Amino acid sequence: MDYFGRQVLQELSRRRTAGQHQLAYDYATKLLKQKLGGSVLDDVRKYLREYDEMVKSIERAKILLADWQAKLKEPDLIEQLQPLRTESTSN
Helix, strand or coil: CHHHHHHHHHHHHHHHHCCCHHHHHHHHHHHCCCCCCHHHHHHHHHHHHHHHHHHHHHHHHHHHHHHHHHHCCCHHHHHHHHHHHHHHHHC
16 A cells, blocks of 8 residues: 555656646545555655645735735836736636
């Protein structure tokens, strides 16, 4: 089962690199329910923690962008920032 777990983790890393984040996260969560050896189980948990930290960082960035935009007084700068905010909320 450890070999299987390692293979799945490698595939999940490829999915993450390809931008298939939700798929990778969902499968890693399912992998936790399998009977895995200690080191593989630790790696899966670490993989999920990294994703959770990434999500928290993105959420913090969204809040900072909104705060920054709200403090701007120049319409041109507000307009330039809007596409960045729109992009960050669509992911």
